[in-house]
Amino acid sequence: MPECAGPLWPCGLTGAAACLSGVQGVGVIIHGSAGCYFYPATTLHSPIYCTSLSDHDIVLGTGDALVRTIDGILGRYSMLAVLCTCTPAIIGEDIRQVIEEHYGASVRIIVLDAPGFAGEYEAGFLSALSSLPLSIDVDQQNSVNIDGLSLMDPFWRGNLQEIQRLLLLAGGESGATLCAGAFSFDSGLSSSTIHANPDLRSGFGTPVGTMIGLSSVKKTVAALEDRFCSNGGVISDQLIPDAEERVISACDKYQRRFDPPTVGLFGQNLSMQAIAAMLTEYLGAEIACIGSRNSPSGGPFPVEMARDFESVSKMLDRERPDLVLGSSFEQAAYPSAAFVGVTAPLRGTVRLHARPLAGIEGTLALMESVLNACMDHQKGAK
């Protein structure tokens, strides 16, 4: 049954490319058509390569195109990752054999089957991550990994900076940052991990907690301070109470003039659940709906799949929220509501600075955007 009118979320191939292009030292080759290449190439802002298969390659085999591409970038990377798209997957060519015959053990090359028809973005991302030769370094006791960073995420840079800041304030150090920043495939992993994005948990290390939503930040920071701070925690004692007071005060002031908004949230499920909880707690918001881009995996609020434009439009027309948090697709689908961008893509706006969604500054930035959007919307309605 065809059920996808205006698909809004990338395929597994893009997930895999997003993961591996965020790993230093890895050269990413998309083994497929130029069409499969252009989207990740333009959205990830990271150099990736493509075999640009033609009909000739389909008839005579894709090995030559792959070898040509590998030869072109040999020596530039410590390791190459070949992502096989739909077409090589269908014609069933043994790419690993081709690589073995040409390069043997002289070049480190991993091959990943990532046909778009076989899975969603998150599955592709995590599958690619699991293909890397990563291992935990037991000597890294003072550091904590940060996972859930994806070059597809418009907030990755801000999230990374904010979580690293909090880690330092808590007395710890930043370990591996999966998969962005200074992360390399031969980085030793620390034995514990903070999740910048709960929907992209790597599974490496003992989970310390997540960083989306102030209640999660409190718990995660408390765990960090228990571990690293011998003389109390400046974050739990000062920074979080101060931030929380500012949020409460701003929300209280808003509510002196306006009713709490009815909210629709669209994005990856667990992140949206955490944001919904925060909006309920501090702003008394009513959560009208959560539309999930990925397969829902729990949370206190009811959730529906919303991976295509038609489903999103129907949900919004049905629930008629005052405030929408999501991508620019939702903004386009329901322009009459106040809008805050929290999900990729965020088109039609200039975004230059490293805005976080995670941590204390992420919470403040989000609540600030929500209140400003709601107030602007109320003014516009007059």
Add this chain to the structure above:
Amino acid sequence: MATPNDDGCTLTGALSVTTEVARCVTIIHGPAGCAHHNFSLLHALHASRDFAVPPPVLSTDMTEKEVIFGGEQMLEEAIFRAVEKGPDLVCVLSTCVAAVIGDDVGAVCRVPSLVPVVHVPTAGFLGGGFLAGHIQALISLSRFAGRCEQVPSVNLIGEKTLEYEVEEHYREVVRLLTLLGAPVNVRFVCGATLDGIRRLGRASLNILRDPSMRPVGDHLYRELGIPYIDSFPLGLEGTLRFLERAGRHLSIDPSAAVAAEEALQKEMIGTFAPLRRKRVTFSTAPKAPTTEYASRFGYELAEMLELEVREGGKPVPLPDPFPVGTSGIRRLLHRWRRKCHA
């Protein structure tokens, strides 16, 4: 060498056409990922053109099951579903995956339907590149036009709908045609309707966006008997020659229009006097296929402004495609002035 295909995907080229037609639903027969890639890019480019709502694009959402057992039935269902939405037109585009598994997309599209269903033969890399998709879609849609009595007017053919400045280019061509007193009959295909496409044959001249659209121009000449000019106006002298050529084709004396435009150009160049005698170097996009072509217009401007073009000069942009008409040059010279701090 790593070989990103500069020409892009056939599917994207065809979508850049079909999604411009009002009340047209486009079906992409393939995995949802192919549709998402394009839907998201179109959304981005439409957002930059201030279009609020993304175009209606339906994916058959092909999975491993259809890869094994074939996807023709799901395409039939998708067409049925698209028709239920009450569009004027349904366009069906195929993908690499549909082509490799051998779905007969053309046959499915020939099944009688309440609204016209057009199969645009695209198949990702199997169908050529972006340009092939663009051309193929225009030719496929032109089947709705027929020969009729021509009136002195112009069709604009093959505008690059994904170009950031597409509307600015259009406005400039309209401004120039207005100097001649010639109306635009149909934009084929920016913001077109099916009725508009049916009226293509009424124009007496087609103006192509650029020479890459010649196959479409030739096709329309054969089918509708409309001659064409193969490019929007580029460069100062080129803009004047454009007016002359268009006037000749339309049987309009262009001399007044040319004189007015020439005066405007002189006035415009005069406002950039602070640029005079600056030392510049042209900076073009890497691998730009028509760098030499764009350079010609760059040197024309350099001569007008007595610029010294040599290594070590301030790098000024020389975009490819080159901006259209006198207004395009004015915007470009503003960018040059900023680069030169003049």
